[in-house]
Amino acid sequence: MKSISLIQFLIEERRAGHINAELSLLIEVVARACKRIAVATNKGALGGVLGEAGTGNIQGEAQKKLDVISNEILLEANAWGGQLAACASEEMEDPQPIPDMYPKGNHLLLFDPLDGSSNIDVNISVGTIFSILRCPDGITEPKAEHFLQAGTTQLAAGYVVYGPATVLVLTFGHGTHEFTLDREVGSFILSRRDIRIPEETAEFAINMSNQRHWEAPMQRYIGELLAGKDGPRAKDFNMRWVASMVADVHRIITRGGVFFYPLDAKIKSKGGKLRLMYEANPMAFIIEQAGGAATTGRERIMEIEPSGLHQRVPVFLGSKNEVEVATHYHVEADAAA
Ligand code: P6P
Numbered sequence: 001m002k003s004i005s006l007i008q009f010l011i012e013e014r015r016a017g018h019i020n021a022e023l024s025l026l027i028e029v030v031a032r033a034c035k036r037i038a039v040a041t042n043k044g045a046l047g048g049v050l051g052e053a054g055t056g057n058i059q060g061e062a063q064k065k066l067d068v069i070s071n072e073i074l075l076e077a078n079a080w081g082g083q084l085a086a087c088a089s090e091e092m093e094d095p096q097p098i099p100d101m102y103p104k105g106n107h108l109l110l111f112d113p114l115d116g117s118s119n120i121d122v123n124i125s126v127g128t129i130f131s132i133l134r135c136p137d138g139i140t141e142p143k144a145e146h147f148l149q150a151g152t153t154q155l156a157a158g159y160v161v162y163g164p165a166t167v168l169v170l171t172f173g174h175g176t177h178e179f180t181l182d183r184e185v186g187s188f189i190l191s192r193r194d195i196r197i198p199e200e201t202a203e204f205a206i207n208m209s210n211q212r213h214w215e216a217p218m219q220r221y222i223g224e225l226l227a228g229k230d231g232p233r234a235k236d237f238n239m240r241w242v243a244s245m246v247a248d249v250h251r252i253i254t255r256g257g258v259f260f261y262p263l264d265a266k267i268k269s270k271g272g273k274l275r276l277m278y279e280a281n282p283m284a285f286i287i288e289q290a291g292g293a294a295t296t297g298r299e300r301i302m303e304i305e306p307s308g309l310h311q312r313v314p315v316f317l318g319s320k321n322e323v324e325v326a327t328h329y330h331v332e333a334d335a336a337a
Helices: 006-015 021-042 065-079 117-122 208-213 216-230 245-255 265-270 276-289 320-336
Strands: 052-056 062-064 084-089 107-115 126-134 156-162 166-171 176-182 187-192 203-205 258-261 293-295 315-318
Touching: 006 021, 006 176, 006 187, 021 065, 021 107, 021 126, 021 156, 021 166, 021 176, 052 065, 062 065, 062 117, 065 084, 065 107, 065 117, 065 126, 084 276, 107 117, 107 276, 117 126, 126 245, 126 276, 156 245, 156 276, 166 245, 166 276, 176 276, 203 245, 208 216, 216 320, 245 258, 245 276, 245 315, 258 320, 276 293, 276 315, 293 320, 315 320
Parallel strands: 084 107, 203 258
Antiparallel strands: 052 062, 107 126, 126 156, 156 166, 166 176, 176 187, 258 315, 293 315
C-alpha cells in the first residue's frame, strides 16, 4: 500500500474542506515538536535527562527534567509560526503569550507536554496530549478565561505516545486517524484511517488501589466486572492499568476497552485527578470521533463549561456500551438520593 505522510493526509483533508491551511500548519508544527520530544525521551539514561527537575508545577507535582524539556520544546516550536495567540500547559500556571517579535494567529494551543512522566524513570510509555481552540475574535493577549471553552468547540485534538513506536493519533472532527513515525525518514506515516472503537469490551482500566475511595455506584459497577461470568454481567473481564493515560487510551483506540479515573468520594470538590482542558477534553474528542463515549459519570465531558484552566474532572471513556452502563449507575444513584 502506498504510504501517506501526515503532510499529504492534511493536504487531502484541506482539499476535502475538512481543515483550513492555518490549522493544518499548526498540527504539523506540533507533530514536529513531538518528534523532538521522542528523541529526548528515547535517549533514556544516556540523555542525562531522567529524574527530578527539582521544581514543582501548578499542580503541586514534582517536575521531571523531561516535563520541563518537553514543555520548552512545544513552546519554542510554536512561538514563531504565526498560527497561535497563546499556549497553555499543565506545567505553567498561566497561559504563555506568543513573543511580541513574532506574528500572532487566531488559535490557542493547550497541552500536557509529557503525560505519565512518573513512568519515565522506569521506561514505560509516556505521551504528549494537545488540544486546539479558536482564539476569541479581537483578543490579542489571551488570558486564562479566553481558554475556558467547552470541549465541543475544539478545532483539533491529538496525542503522541512515546512507546516501542512513536504514534500520533489525531482528530479535527472528521474521524480519528493514526500515524506511525518512520524514524529513518523522520515522517509520520498514516497507519490507521477512520478508527472505530468496538462498542462492547471485556477489558477495563482503573487504579484498583483507590477502590475504598470510590462512590457507591463505582463500587457496584467495578464489582460486577470483577464477578465475571458468575456475576450479573455473565462474562469475564480483563484489567490493565499503565498509569500513563496516553498509553491506556491508545490501547483502547487500538482494541477497545474502558478507562476510569473516578471521583474520590471524600473529596468530591477536587473533581478527580485528570485535567479537563488538556487531558479529558482532547481525549474525549479523539474517543468520540472513533465511535466511543466520554463522560464524568454524570455528563458528557465535552459539554462541561470550564471554570478553571487547570480544573479536574472524573473521566469515564472508551467502548460506548460500558461507559453508558457505568454512567447510568451514577445517574440512577443521584436520582435516588
Ligand atoms: P495514578 C499520570 O500521572 C496521570 O495523570 C495519567 O496519565 C494517568 O492515567 C494517571 O495520572 C495515573 O494516576 O493515581 O494511577 O498514579
